[in-house]
Amino acid sequence: MATFTININGTKQEVDVDPSTPVLWVLRDHLNLVGTKYGCGIAQCGACTIHLDGTATRACMLTVSSVGNSEITTIEGLSEEGDHPVQKAWLEVDVPQCGYCQAGQIMTASALLEKNPNPTDEEIEMAMNGNICRCGTYTRIKKAVKLAAKS
Amino acid sequence: MTLVKTKIGRRAFIRNTGLASGGLVIGFSWLASCKMTPEQVNSLPDEWFELNGFLKVGDNGMVTIMSPNPEIGQNVKTSMPMIVAEELDTAWKNVIVEQAPLNTDIFTRQLAGGSQSIRQGWESLRMAGATARHMLKEAAAQAWGVSADEITTEDGVLTHEASGNSAGYGEMASAATNIEVPEEVQLKDNGNFSIIGTDKKNVDGPKIVTGQPLFGLDVYKEGMLTAMIVHPPAFGMKFKSMNAESVKSMPGIKDVFHFEAYPEDVQKTWSDGGAIPELVAIVGDSTWECMQAKKALDVEWEEASDLESTSYHDQALASLLEKPQEEPARKDGDVDAAFAKAAKIVESTYSAPYLAHNTMEPMNFFAHVTPEKAELLGPIQTPEFLEQTLVSRLGMPAEKIDIMMTRMGGGFGRRLYGTFAVEAAAISQKMNAPVKLVYSREDDMTQGTYRPSYKVKFKAGLDETGNLIAWHVRGAGTNDDLIFENRFPAGAVDNYLAEKHSLQTNVTTGAWRAPRSNFIAGAEQAFMDEVAEAAGKDPLEFRLELFDRAINNPVGDPEKNDYDPERYAGVLKLVKEKANWGSESGKARGVAAYYCHNSYVAQVLELEDGGDMPRVDKITCAVDCGIVINPLAAKNQIEGGMIDGIGHSTYSALTFEDGRPQQSNFDRYRLMRHSEAPKNIEVHFVDNGIDPTGLGEPSLPPAIGALSNALYQATGRRYYNQPFINDKPPLVG
Ligand code: FES
Ligand code: FES
Numbered sequence: 057m058a059t060f061t062i063n064i065n066g067t068k069q070e071v072d073v074d075p076s077t078p079v080l081w082v083l084r085d086h087l088n089l090v091g092t093k094y095g096c097g098i099a100q101c102g103a104c105t106i107h108l109d110g111t112a113t114r115a116c117m118l119t120v121s122s123v124g125n126s127e128i129t130t131i132e133g134l135s136e137e138g139d140h141p142v143q144k145a146w147l148e149v150d151v152p153q154c155g156y157c158q159a160g161q162i163m164t165a166s167a168l169l170e171k172n173p174n175p176t177d178e179e180i181e182m183a184m185n186g187n188i189c190r191c192g193t194y195t196r197i198k199k200a201v202k203l204a205a206k207s
Numbered sequence: 208m209t210l211v212k213t214k215i216g217r218r219a220f221i222r223n224t225g226l227a228s229g230g231l232v233i234g235f236s237w238l239a240s241c242k243m244t245p246e247q248v249n250s251l252p253d254e255w256f257e258l259n260g261f262l263k264v265g266d267n268g269m270v271t272i273m274s275p276n277p278e279i280g281q282n283v284k285t286s287m288p289m290i291v292a293e294e295l296d297t298a299w300k301n302v303i304v305e306q307a308p309l310n311t312d313i314f315t316r317q318l319a320g321g322s323q324s325i326r327q328g329w330e331s332l333r334m335a336g337a338t339a340r341h342m343l344k345e346a347a348a349q350a351w352g353v354s355a356d357e358i359t360t361e362d363g364v365l366t367h368e369a370s371g372n373s374a375g376y377g378e379m380a381s382a383a384t385n386i387e388v389p390e391e392v393q394l395k396d397n398g399n400f401s402i403i404g405t406d407k408k409n410v411d412g413p414k415i416v417t418g419q420p421l422f423g424l425d426v427y428k429e430g431m432l433t434a435m436i437v438h439p440p441a442f443g444m445k446f447k448s449m450n451a452e453s454v455k456s457m458p459g460i461k462d463v464f465h466f467e468a469y470p471e472d473v474q475k476t477w478s479d480g481g482a483i484p485e486l487v488a489i490v491g492d493s494t495w496e497c498m499q500a501k502k503a504l505d506v507e508w509e510e511a512s513d514l515e516s517t518s519y520h521d522q523a524l525a526s527l528l529e530k531p532q533e534e535p536a537r538k539d540g541d542v543d544a545a546f547a548k549a550a551k552i553v554e555s556t557y558s559a560p561y562l563a564h565n566t567m568e569p570m571n572f573f574a575h576v577t578p579e580k581a582e583l584l585g586p587i588q589t590p591e592f593l594e595q596t597l598v599s600r601l602g603m604p605a606e607k608i609d610i611m612m613t614r615m616g617g618g619f620g621r622r623l624y625g626t627f628a629v630e631a632a633a634i635s636q637k638m639n640a641p642v643k644l645v646y647s648r649e650d651d652m653t654q655g656t657y658r659p660s661y662k663v664k665f666k667a668g669l670d671e672t673g674n675l676i677a678w679h680v681r682g683a684g685t686n687d688d689l690i691f692e693n694r695f696p697a698g699a700v701d702n703y704l705a706e707k708h709s710l711q712t713n714v715t716t717g718a719w720r721a722p723r724s725n726f727i728a729g730a731e732q733a734f735m736d737e738v739a740e741a742a743g744k745d746p747l748e749f750r751l752e753l754f755d756r757a758i759n760n761p762v763g764d765p766e767k768n769d770y771d772p773e774r775y776a777g778v779l780k781l782v783k784e785k786a787n788w789g790s791e792s793g794k795a796r797g798v799a800a801y802y803c804h805n806s807y808v809a810q811v812l813e814l815e816d817g818g819d820m821p822r823v824d825k826i827t828c829a830v831d832c833g834i835v836i837n838p839l840a841a842k843n844q845i846e847g848g849m850i851d852g853i854g855h856s857t858y859s860a861l862t863f864e865d866g867r868p869q870q871s872n873f874d875r876y877r878l879m880r881h882s883e884a885p886k887n888i889e890v891h892f893v894d895n896g897i898d899p900t901g902l903g904e905p906s907l908p909p910a911i912g913a914l915s916n917a918l919y920q921a922t923g924r925r926y927y928n929q930p931f932i933n934d935k936p937p938l939v940g
Contacts, residue, residue, distance in 0.1 A: 057458065073493075073495075074458060074495065074496070074499075076495075076499075077493075077495045078495065081493065081494050081495040084494070085427075085433070085493040085494055085495070086493070088427065089418075090418070090420050090424075090425040090427070091417070091418015091419065092418070093422075093424070093567075093568070093616075094424065094494075094569070095567050095568075095569075095648065095873075096648045096872050096873050097498075097647065097648055097872075098648075098872055098873070098874060100872060100873035100874050101567070101873050103567060130418065131416075131417065131418030132417065132418050134417075138413060138416060138417040143416040143417065146412075146416045147408065147412050147413065147416060150408045150409055150412065150839055150840070150843060152280075152409055152411075152412060152415045152416070153280040153282075153843060153844070153847050154279060154280025154566075154567065154568075154614070154615060154616050154617045154618075155280065155409075155411060155415035155421065155422075155614065155616070156422060156566075156567040156568045156616030156617060157567050157616075158415050158416060159415075159416075159418045162416060177886075178882075180881070181881045181882035182882065184881040185880045185881050185882050187881070188567070188873060188878050188880060189567070190565060190566060190567045190617050190619075190878065191280050191567075191617060191847045191851075192846060192847040192848075192849070192850030192851050192854065192879070192884070193843070193846075193847065194850060194879075194880075194881050194884035194885075195846060195850075195884060195885060195886070195887070195888055196843070196846070197881070198881070
């Protein structure tokens with residue numbers, strides 16, 4: 057066990073966990089931030105996507121000890137009122153089916169738009185390919201990313 | 208208007224004013240942590256009045272509607288309350304939806320499966336709304352001294368035009384609780400709807416996009432421990448021994464023990480399908496600590512029955528295809544005689560592998576079992592069956608068992624089998640503590656309850672003019688006999704023979720979205736294409752000819768045929784028009800149609816140019832599911848179903864080596880991804896005012912057939928073996 061102070065959604069949080077603990081489980085089990093989902097644990101599905109200094113990152117393979125002073129943003133911290141353009145577009149297009157993968161999809165999409173405000177279809181697909189949606193909401197996700205890009 | 212008897216669950220209409228007050232939140236406190244929108248918080252009433260088990264009206268006119276059935280992404284949590292709200296005649300913006308707990312006294316069939324929630328809930332949901340509206344009208348009539356018949360309702364407002372009286376539902380809600388529950392109520396005429404048939408967004412949408420706790424895995428409660436299981440690494444193996452001592456002292460670990468999840472004397476239901484009798488449990492403070500202990504734990508397993516490999520399943524299924532069925536499932540005319548005189552014979556064999564459900568949210572459940580009571584909370588499609596098993600497993604009467612459902616991160620049939628919830632309860636009972644059982648992805652994928660592996664052989668005979676005169680189908684599956692003998696083209700061919708076999712194996716299987724149809728439809732529709740080609744006919748027209756036959760001069764007893772040929776032909780005609788079938792699109796196209804789970808679906812699928820596995824450019828889909836409750840959600844569901852069918856038939860497979868699943872996570876088990884998904888999807892509905900049927904499954908099966916047929920147009924070769932990505936022609940030379 058060791059104590060770590062990490063920057064999450066603009067607040068410093070202190071946790072006492074094993075250094076090998078992935079950020080995913082620190083968020084979920086220790087900080088009550090359950091929006092970041094567990095899907096595979098091996099960086100294959102994207103359900104656990106967070107922003108690490110603005111870059112979409114899989115929290116399931118990011119150990120707490122490697123975070124250092126980096127800024128972490130989770131789905132809960134993407135916007136104060138749930139009104140980030142990507143979140144709004146997701147609602148407008150009624151993207152979610154079961155909804156489980158969507159926090160990860162939204163985090164990947166918002167990081168993409170931050171770097172590339174006007175992505176082509178191919179760029180969207182490449183950026184989003186690490187995020188599986190078992191319910192098959194892919195066509196609507198693309199629609200929503202484009203809608204968010206416009207706003 | 209239609210007059211119906213109010214006859215749903217016996218307690219649904221007993222007023223219980225004791226429950227009338229109190230806030231929104233019932234049951235488990237974690238649900239209280241879900242933030243409501245600011246508008247909802249501001250508009251919460253001071254008092255709620257329960258008019259029946261399905262709904263409460265607040266003193267300010269807000270309405271809470273209970274959604275009785277489990278939500279697995281099929282969107283019943285939005286569409287079922289829409290039906291109640293329609294008959295209640297309230298404005299949708301004033302409705303708050305709550306997930307109902309298991310309550311067999313009030314609700315009937317609280318189950319998500321077989322695409323039946325809407326179809327079977329249709330009447331009772333309408334009655335619940337209509338009964339409450341009746342009581343509100345009566346209350347207003349008494350208050351104003353007028354006849355209830357003269358009172359009209361709209362958007363939650365009662366109006367008596369002659370006297371100029373008008374009041375919101377909230378003002379009459381209290382008085383309405385004293386009105387006698389009517390013996391019969393009037394329902395609106397189909398077609399006279401203002402909520403049904405309009406686009407309504409997912410009621411959980413705002414919570415989903417902000418990451419609020421909704422799912423089973425999101426349950427965290429005071430003093431809760433985390434549990435994981437270790438199950439045998441291979442089908443055919445069972446627990447022998449383990450050395451747990453060193454693991455028990457790992458950080459955060461509370462206990463490690465071998466236990467009987469299902470002792471022999473437990474009374475099981477079908478819902479305990481793939482139950483593994485003996486498991487190892489690891490219980491600790493946190494998920495990561497349990498995962499670490501799981502890795503370190505050394506368990507010895509022993510062989511209990513055969514260790515089967517995929518090569519064995521394949522050979523055994525293939526040999527069943529050579530074997531006639533003693534009593535054929537259906538036999539019309541004489542296929543042998545017809546084949547003997549046929550001008551052309553077409554014959555093909557199709558196959559598909561095992562599939563795992565792979566819901567994005569792995570299996571999990573919260574349980575707190577004490578000697579006094581059992582509280583269970585989690586993602587389950589069959590809470591009623593779970594309760595039955597728990598009565599036996601925990602030795603507790605049903606009254607002491609509370610089951611609540613969370614939103615589910617996918618179901619696809621997997622959560623029909625609540626073995627994980629029984630395991631959670633058993634672990635909690637043993638630990639005497641609240642426990643959340645969590646399956647790792649690997650546990651989830653290698654645990655069983657799979658879509659069976661299948662093979663089917665078709666043989667068709669055509670006469671000189673290209674008429675279908677004989678059809679023979681023989682199918683086999685692992686633990687499942689695959690064939691629906693009375694489905695199309697039964698009834699449309701004079702000589703018809705359907706035979707089926709099941710191969711018993713110890714690899715556990717279960718319902719997987721559109722059971723059996725998820726394979727047989729694609730195979731049948733691909734074969735139909737081959738037959739049409741041999742007949743020299745357009746594949747869509749060829750199918751319509753057969754439906755004509757089934758309409759005008761059905762073979763055998765038409766009652767026996769498990770489809771309505773007019774509605775079947777209807778979707779084909781609609782898709783033909785919408786996709787401009789027959790005009791040259793310049794793209795490779797395939798068509799397919801199928802009927803299952805009471806709904807009809809036809810698709811035209813178009814591929815992009817190029818490659819071994821060209822991408823789907825566009826799907827045009829026509830659906831007949833009767834009245835469409837929520838067109839937006841219905842389209843979403845249909846899109847998802849088609850992508851599911853196309854994705855799995857193209858990429859996915861689960862294989863075995865000596866009983867061990869060879870894929871245990873998404874690195875080796877391939878699912879469709881963004882860059883492989885269909886680019887455009889168009890969905891059209893047949894507008895016929897017939898009572899609604901389900902949509903969770905019916906769009907999936909035909910998509911595989913339409914894909915196969917388009918692939919043939921694109922590549923010039925037929926795809927017989929799923930996953931198609933591996934179905935390469937043998938190397939020549
Ligand atoms: S849980 Fe991290 S990528 Fe799947
Ligand atoms: S919405 Fe269910 S997994 Fe994406």
